[in-house]
Structure formats: structure tokens, C-alpha cells
Amino acid sequence: xxxxxxxxxxxxxxxxxxxxxxxxxxxxxxxxxxxxxxxxxxxxxxxxxxxxxxxxxxxxxxxxxxxxxxxxxxxxxxxxxxxxxxxxxxxxxxxxxxxxxxxxxxxxxxxxxxxxxxxxxxxxxxxxxxxxxxxxxxxxxxxxxxxxxxxxxxxxxxxxxxxxxxxxxxxxxxxxxxxxxxxxxxxxxxxxxxxxxxxxxxxxxxxxxxxxxxxxxxxxxxxxxxxxxxxxxxxxxxxxxxxxxxxxxxxxxxxxxxxxxxxxxxxxxxxxxxxxxxxxxxxxxxxxxxxxxxxxxxxxxxxxxxxxxxxxxxxxxxxxxxxxxxxxxxxxxxxxxxxxxxxxxxxxxxxxxxxxxxxxxxxxxxxxxxxxxxxxx
Amino acid sequence: xxxxxxxxxxxxxxxxxxxxxxxxxxxxxxxxxxxxxxxxxxxxxxxxxxxxxxxxxxxxxxxxxxxxxxxxxxxxxxxxxxxxxxxxxxxxxxxxxxxxxxxxxxxxxxxxxxxxxxxxxxxxxxxxxxxxxxxxxxxxxxxxxxxxxxxxxxxxxxxxxxxxxxxxxxxxxxxxxxxxxxxxxxxxxxxxxxxxxxxxxxxxxxxxxxxxxxxxxxxxxxxxxxxxxxxxxxxxxxxxxxxxxxxxxxxxxxxxxxxxx
Numbered sequence: 001x002x003x004x005x006x007x008x009x010x011x012x013x014x015x016x017x018x019x020x021x022x023x024x025x026x027x028x029x030x031x032x033x034x035x036x037x038x039x040x041x042x043x044x045x046x047x048x049x050x051x052x053x054x055x056x057x058x059x060x061x062x063x064x065x066x067x068x069x070x071x072x073x074x075x076x077x078x079x080x081x082x083x084x085x086x087x088x089x090x091x092x093x094x095x096x097x098x099x100x101x102x103x104x105x106x107x108x109x110x111x112x113x114x115x116x117x118x119x120x121x122x123x124x125x126x127x128x129x130x131x132x133x134x135x136x137x138x139x140x141x142x143x144x145x146x147x148x149x150x151x152x153x154x155x156x157x158x159x160x161x162x163x164x165x166x167x168x169x170x171x172x173x174x175x176x177x178x179x180x181x182x183x184x185x186x187x188x189x190x191x192x193x194x195x196x197x198x199x200x201x202x203x204x205x206x207x208x209x210x211x212x213x214x215x216x217x218x219x220x221x222x223x224x225x226x227x228x229x230x231x232x233x234x235x236x237x238x239x240x241x242x243x244x245x246x247x248x249x250x251x252x253x254x255x256x257x258x259x260x261x262x263x264x265x266x267x268x269x270x271x272x273x274x275x276x277x278x279x280x281x282x283x284x285x286x287x288x289x290x291x292x293x294x295x296x297x298x299x300x301x302x303x304x305x306x307x308x309x310x311x312x313x314x315x316x317x318x319x320x321x322x323x324x325x326x327x328x329x330x331x332x333x334x335x336x337x338x339x340x341x342x343x344x345x346x347x348x349x350x351x352x353x354x355x356x357x358x359x360x361x362x363x364x365x366x367x368x369x370x371x372x373x374x375x376x377x
Numbered sequence: 378x379x380x381x382x383x384x385x386x387x388x389x390x391x392x393x394x395x396x397x398x399x400x401x402x403x404x405x406x407x408x409x410x411x412x413x414x415x416x417x418x419x420x421x422x423x424x425x426x427x428x429x430x431x432x433x434x435x436x437x438x439x440x441x442x443x444x445x446x447x448x449x450x451x452x453x454x455x456x457x458x459x460x461x462x463x464x465x466x467x468x469x470x471x472x473x474x475x476x477x478x479x480x481x482x483x484x485x486x487x488x489x490x491x492x493x494x495x496x497x498x499x500x501x502x503x504x505x506x507x508x509x510x511x512x513x514x515x516x517x518x519x520x521x522x523x524x525x526x527x528x529x530x531x532x533x534x535x536x537x538x539x540x541x542x543x544x545x546x547x548x549x550x551x552x553x554x555x556x557x558x559x560x561x562x563x564x565x566x567x568x569x570x571x572x573x574x575x576x577x578x579x580x581x582x583x584x585x586x587x588x589x590x591x592x593x594x595x596x597x598x599x600x601x602x603x604x605x606x607x608x609x610x611x612x613x614x615x616x617x618x619x620x621x622x623x624x625x626x627x628x629x630x631x632x633x634x635x636x637x638x
Contacts, residue, residue, distance in 0.1 A: 033497045034497065034498065034499060034502060035498075035502055036502075037499065037501030037502045037504070037505055038501075038505050039501050039504070039505075040501060063544070064509075064544050064576060065506070065544075067509060068505045068506045068508070068509030068510070069505055071505070071508065071509045071512055072504070072505035072508055072509065075508070092575060092576075092577070095574065095575040096513070096575045096576070099513050099571050099572070099575050100509055100512035100513050100517070101512055101515050101517050102512065102517055340525070341525060342480035342481075342524070342525050343480045343481070344480045344481035345480075
């Protein structure tokens with residue numbers, strides 16, 4: 001059987017015989033586009049012989065590829081209980097062959113896959129572990145908050161100020177754009193629909209209630225989950241990978257107190273402020289659209305808004321935004337502090353944070369809707 | 378001071394001529410001239426912060442912040458066009474200080490990626506290469522492990538297997554023994570020597586580990602952080618005994634300098 005596949009292809013020839021098959025290697029392996037794969041050649045060797053001879057007397061050069069091929073072939077044949085005898089190999093190839101150590105014997109049998117009941121049990125146990133860690137985190141936050149408020153927490157106030165800036169002022173541009181546009185979209189859809197029924201005057205009710213009670217809080221929370229939650233998780237995961245968190249533990253500092261608590265405080269403070277800012281901008285967006293589409297003057301829109309949107313709507317949105325802030329901070333810190341110790345885990349931590357925060361935000365919002373409905377507010 | 382003699386053929390090994398490196402306005406090293414012979418092990422020495430790794434990064438074309446000329450077998454690195462430089466880079470293998478194994482890939486995938494990107498080899502042929510390169514560095518059968526599952530010494534060896542995946546002519550090692558215990562470090566030194574002999578590699582290593590320097594180096598250069606230039610060039614064993622520079626002798630003999638006394 002010949003392995004000639006073109007001018008640049010490495011050559012081999014198998015002289016198959018029952019007692020002593022010989023593989024003749026020849027040609028220029030350095031320039032071969034496709035040197036033969038050991039698996040292909042091993043398959044064409046019959047199983048009857050105890051020893052296969054590999055002869056390199058016709059090789060043009062001593063490229064490392066030759067040694068790689070022989071190494072692979074020797075491994076495959078040894079799995080079938082066959083030995084390999086090398087003859088007339090170039091000196092460098094022989095030296096490389098001596099340097100390459102064979103793989104240690106594989107473990108006799110792979111561990112058996114646990115049955116479905118055991119897998120279910122392991123899953124429950126993992127989930128229970130996550131739930132216990134989360135409860136621990138929330139408990140730690142509750143216990144340490146008074147310490148932070150009284151200024152006794154082991155944290156750097158300079159970090160806290162930086163975090164306030166990062167979560168607050170630095171988030172303003174994106175919060176502005178998104179809320180303004182969301183208000184305008186609600187206003188436009190509402191104007192088109194309400195105009196059909198001659199109820200255009202109620203656009204201020206729609207925009208006001210939707211923005212103050214739901215959209216401003218939710219959209220701002222989504223922005224903060226993507227912008228700040230992902231940043232927190234990636235930063236803490238990187239610190240974990242670089243052993244910076246271990247270094248904190250070694251100097252007797254609680255990583256939660258030093259790293260998570262200021263983030264929690266910054267988010268809890270900034271989220272409601274950003275919500276109020278976002279709600280006002282969403283209403284302005286709706287007001288502009290009402291003026292353009294329905295011709296409603298801003299003064300009339302504002303007058304109607306005062307009648308339609310009570311302070312309660314803002315209180316509901318405000319309370320929800322505090323809850324969203326706590327959720328984003330705790331989720332991102334939990335995931336960041338529990339990330340693995342490599343670069344891939346950093347990206348994974350950021351993604352997991354955003355996904356978990358979005359699900360959490362929607363869940364909290366749904367729960368709040370049920371509660372406010374039950375309470376009749 | 379390292380100097381080039383006129384009898385060096387232009388196409389022989391690596392030649393660095395009048396290399397000056399800067400970080401912004403700060404001078405790192407100036408007027409570096411040296412020659413690295415084929416199939417030899419050349420060590421770049423010096424105290425921390427003298428610019429050893431910066432020199433290595435210039436030589437492998439990851440950084441270019443100065444003047445001068447670096448040529449590999451007569452091919453001038455910085456005056457070559459993009460394709461020539463890319464082809465030259467494929468003849469260079471690098472073991473980074475932190476190993477820089479791609480953490481999301483298995484050890485086998487780490488070694489296979491350069492072969493998949495730069496050779497026409499088929500999967501079966503690549504498997505042979507990967508298994509062999511791992512066997513060469515003593516990691517046979519570890520293809521499916523993630524880098525995070527390996528010890529520090531094993532990660533270094535996996536990084537070495539990746540560095541020699543494309544059968545390079547030049548192997549650059551940045552602090553190969555850093556962070557390793559003496560036994561693992563000695564094994565790595567022995568491996569580097571064996572690979573140099575078997576693959577006829579030109580090895581350029583940045584290190585300040587004295588046992589490694591004395592074990593592996595055929596030739597060396599000492600970069601000084603006071604004068605910002607190379608103040609010694611030669612066999613480190615010879616330099617330890619006969620260098621005219623007190624700081625070179627102090628470095629190689631692990632002795633305090635008079636200034637420190």
C-alpha cells in the first residue's frame with residue numbers, strides 16, 4: 001500500500017506480511033502537506049504479527065514530524081499488543097524518540113456515571129449549597145450594614161466615593177438616552193391608539209403611570225445590571241483569579257466587608273436616584289411626543305399629569321428601584337466572589353450576573369405587581 | 378560590552394544591532410549589539426527592571442519602541458513587510474512568563490491551535506503532533522486536562538509544548554524557572570537542553586535564576602540598569618570569575634555589591 005498523494009506528500013509503504021510487516025518511510029517529510037496520520041497507517045497493519053518494523057533508510061531528512069508519526073503509531077500498535085522495531089532512522093529522529101515519554105497507562109475503567117436518582121440528588125445538593133451561600137450573603141449584608149453606616153466597616157472610603165461616581169454620575173448618559181427614548185416610545189404608541197378613540201388627553205396618564213410605576217425603574221435596573229453588575233462581577237472574579245481576595249483574607253479582612261459592602265451601599269443609594277432621574281426623563285420624552293403627534297402643549301400635559309399620577313406611583317417605583325439595586329449588587333458580588341480561578345471564569349461571571357439580574361428584576365417586579373394589586377394601590 | 382565581530386555571516390543566527398529601547402521618554406536600554414549562534418542557548422541576564430523582558434518582546438516583534446535592527450538568519454525583522462514578519466513569527470516559539478495557556482481550552486487544544494491555524498495538517502495528523510509534543514515535554518496523555526488542573530511545573534511544560542508546536546527554529550523563554558521548585562526547575566533546564574539538541578533549536582532565555590543560567594547557557598548578555606546598556610557578554614561561568622564589572626561578578630556570584638555593604 002503506498003501513501004503517495006502528490007509531490008509534496010510524505011511517503012510510506014507498508015509491506016504487510018503475517019509474521020513481520022515492514023513500514024518503509026521515505027521522501028521529504030519537512031515539505032509534505034499531509035504526512036500520513038498514525039491512525040490511518042495503524043489500521044492498515046494486520047493484527048497477526050507481534051512486531052512491526054519501521055525502516056527509515058529512504059528518508060530524505062530528519063524532520064520532527066517523522067518522530068511524531070512513529071510515536072503515534074507505536075502507541076496505537078502497543079494498544080493492540082504489538083511491538084515496534086525501529087531501524088535505520090536518522091540520528092535526530094532517534095534522539096527525539098528517546099526524549100518522548102510514553103503516556104501512562106489509562107485508568108482501568110472510567111468511573112461509572114451515577115444513575116438518575118443520584119444525579120437528581122447531586123443537583124439538589126448543589127442548589128441547596130447555592131441557596132445557603134446566598135442566605136449567608138444576605139445575612140452578612142444585614143449584619144454589616146449598621147457597621148458601614150456607623151463608619152466602623154473595614155472598607156476604604158475612597159473606594160466608596162469612586163463607586164458612587166461609577167454607579168451614579170458615570171451612568172447618567174446611558175440612563176438619559178434610554179429613559180428619554182422609552183418615554184417617547186410609550187408616548188407615540190399611546191398617542192396613536194388613544195387618538196383613535198378620541199382620548200388623546202389621557203396620554204399624560206399613560207406615560208406618567210407607566211414611567212413612574214414600571215418602566216423607569218425596570219429600564220434603569222436593566223442598564224445597571226449590564227453596566228455595573230457585569231463590571232462588579234468581572235472585577236471581583238479577576239481579583240479571585242489573581243489571588244487578591246486570598247491576600248485580603250490573609251491580612252484579616254473580610255472580602256465581603258471590604259469589597260461587596262461598599263458596592264452594595266453605592267448601588268442601594270444610587271439606584272433610586274437614577275430611577276427618579278429616569279422617570280422624569282421618560283415623562284419628558286412622552287411630553288415631547290404628545291406635543292408633536294397630538295399638539296398637546298407641555299403646560300396642559302403637565303397639568304393632566306399632576307391629576308393622573310399620584311405620589312404613590314413614584315413611591316412604588318422608588319421602593320422597587322431600591323430592591324433592584326440590592327439585587328444587582330448582591331448577585332454580582334456573589335457571582336464574582338465565587339468565580340473560578342481562570343480568565344474564562346471572568347467572562348462567565350459577567351454573563352451569569354446579567355442573566356441572573358434580568359430574571360431577578362422581572363421576578364421582583366411581578367411580585368411587586370401582585371402585592372400592590374392585593375393591597376389596592 | 379557586547380560587540381559584533383566582522384566575521385559573522387549576515388545570514389547566521391540572530392543578530393541585534395544598535396538596538397535602543399524606550400518607554401515613552403524613559404530610556405530602557407541603548408546600543409545593544411549581540412549575536413546568537415544557531416542551535417545555542419543564549420541567556421539575557423540582569424537585575425529586575427533592567428529591561429530583559431522588554432528586549433525579549435522587541436526580539437519577538439511584540440513591541441517596537443526604539444531604533445536599531447534585529448535580523449533572523451539575514452532577514453531583517455523591522456524592515457520586512459507584514460507577510461514576511463508573520464512568516465518569521467511562525468519560526469519563533471515563545472514560552473511566556475505566566476505560561477499564557479488559553480484557560481478555556483484543554484492542554485491538547487492549546488498545542489493544536491497553532492497547527493490548525495498555520496499548517497494544512499488534517500485532524501489525525503494534528504493529533505499525532507500534539508501527542509508527540511506533549512510526550513516530548515513529559516505530559517503524554519494529558520491532552521484532555523484543562524490548564525487549571527495542572528501544577529505550575531506542568532503548566533510550564535504545556536506552555537513549552539505549545540511553543541514548539543510548529544517546530545520553530547527559535548525558542549524564546551521568559552523566566553522559564555520562575556516560581557518553580559528547584560527539582561522541577563532542574564528538570565525543566567534538562568528538558569530545554571535536550572530539546573535544543575534534538576530539535577536543533579536556538580534558545581533565547583530571559584532569566585535571573587543563577588542555577589539555570591549556569592546549567593543551560595552557552596552564551597549570555599548582562600543588561601545594566603544604571604548605564605542602560607549591556608556591560609558584559611560571554612559564557613556566564615567565565616563572566617562569574619573574570620568579568621571586569623563588579624556588578625556582573627556580584628550578580629553571578631550572588632554577592633553584595635560594595636555599594637550595598
